[in-house]
Amino acid sequence: MKTLMLQTLAALALITTSATAQDNPMENHTASYIAMPAAADQSEAFAAFLTGAAPIVGETEPGTILWFALQAEDTLAIFDIFADEEARNAHFVGTVAAALNQNADTLVAGGWDNGVMANINNSDVLSVKVPTDLYSATTATYIKLEAAPGKSAELAELLTAAGPIVTETETKTLFWAALQIDENNFAIFDIFADNSGREAHFAGQVAGLLNEMASELVAGGWDDGVVANVHNFDILAIK
Incomplete structure (x- = not known):
């Protein structure tokens, strides 16, 4: 165990050095992720609604930097990146949010309160x-991670340092974001042109390092704390 921790700390120091050479291009940005179960027999209609929302977001929400509509069978999801907290607040009182509120009882299992609002995960980038x-992206992945007890700072450091590594080594990963939801919970969101890009990502340096360190940093370790929390989606629309 001591040898593993020494190797872990050495690897973390290496990628931290790499990360400090490049400023975070989305510093102070915020994000949100909402996975919503479609109401019975409404998956197709819900998907059409979200697909049609993308140009509206583009026209009416300058502070929403990126917006993705996603689908995995009967689960629909939205992932977005905002310029700051003010832009995120504007999004949730915007035209698309209002339309979703109005149609949630029909489209979303649980309606607005239990199907949408209860599933919002806000985070910092x-x-x-x-x-x-x-x-050109067709597929996306969202992974929620809970830090092991007392390891939040180290997990945050690893994820912060990983961005430049993905940039330098993963040409098929078209976008990647590490997120902090609260003190103990984190997430990774990424998009790929196809499944070969996802496979290359999970065989890459960052995934390898996270695999090696998961038993120390992630509650549940690699299998139960990382792999079990991987959610793959088809991309319906992008702003």
């Missing part, structure tokens, strides 16, 4: 790979 070839 720790580190990113700036999007490239954004509109």
Whole structure:
């Protein structure tokens, strides 16, 4: 165990040095992720609603930097990046949010309160790979991570340092963001042109390091704390 921790700390020091050479291009940005179960027989209609929302977000929400509509069978999701907290607040009182509120009883299992609001995960952006070839992306992944007891700062440091590594080594990862939800909970969101990009990502340096360190840093370790929390989506629309 002592040898593993020494190796872990050495690896963390290496990627931290790499990260400090590049400022976070989305410093002070915020994010939100909402996974919503479609009401019975409403998956197709809900998907059409979210697909049609993308141009409205583009026209009416200058502070929403990125917006993704996602689908995994009967679960629909929205992931977005905002310039700051004010822009996120504006999004949730904007045209698309109002329309979703109005239609939630029909489209979303649980309606607005239990199907939408109860599933919002707001977060701060720790580190990113700036999007490239954004509109060629077809698939996305969201992974929620809970830090092991007393390891929040170290997990945050690893995720913060990982952005430049993804940028330098993963050409098929078209966007990558590390997020902090609260003191103990974190997430990773990324998009790929196809499944080969996802496979390359999970065989890459950052995934390898997280695998090695998960038993120390992530509640549940690699299998129960990381792999079990991987949610893959098809991308319906992007702003």
